[in-house]
Amino acid sequence: MNGLENVIYGISNSINGIKNSIVKAIDAIVKATYGIKNSIHGLKNVIYGINNSIYGIFNSISGRIANAINGLQNGVNGLNNAINGINGIRNAINSYISIKKHPLCAFNNTLNIFMRLYTF
Numbered sequence: 001m002n003g004l005e006n007v008i009y010g011i012s013n014s015i016n017g018i019k020n021s022i023v024k025a026i027d028a029i030v031k032a033t034y035g036i037k038n039s040i041h042g043l044k045n046v047i048y049g050i051n052n053s054i055y056g057i058f059n060s061i062s063g064r065i066a067n068a069i070n071g072l073q074n075g076v077n078g079l080n081n082a083i084n085g086i087n088g089i090r091n092a093i094n095s096y097i098s099i100k101k102h103p104l105c106a107f108n109n110t111l112n113i114f115m116r117l118y119t120f
Contacts, residue, residue, distance in 0.1 A: 024103055027110040028096045035085075035092030042078075042085020049078020 056071020098105065 038088030039085030
């Protein structure tokens with residue numbers, strides 16, 4: 001009977017290991033998705049900012065200094081948003097590293113994410 005128990009425990013531990021791996025992978029994907037989404041928004045804002053800066057320069061040439069200042073400010077805002085997006089990617093990478101080091105925390109974080117998604 002002891003050998004059979006060991007086989008059952010081995011199968012149970014394998015199932016738990018697979019389940020934990022899936023949970024860790026989902027958590028990493030969720031965090032990476034947020035990071036990528038933030039970086040895309042940041043890059044999009046950089047493009048808007050550069051575009052606005054170009055319009056601002058043309059407007060300042062034609063005497064519209066206020067529009068030029070607004071365009072340059074939008075460019076600065078776009079660069080700040082890009083930095084936030086890069087920080088989002090860095091956070092996603094750090095989350096992945098953290099998951100590798102602390103899988104139980106990753107499992108808990110995944111549960112929290114799903115609880116937030118399905119709580120009204």
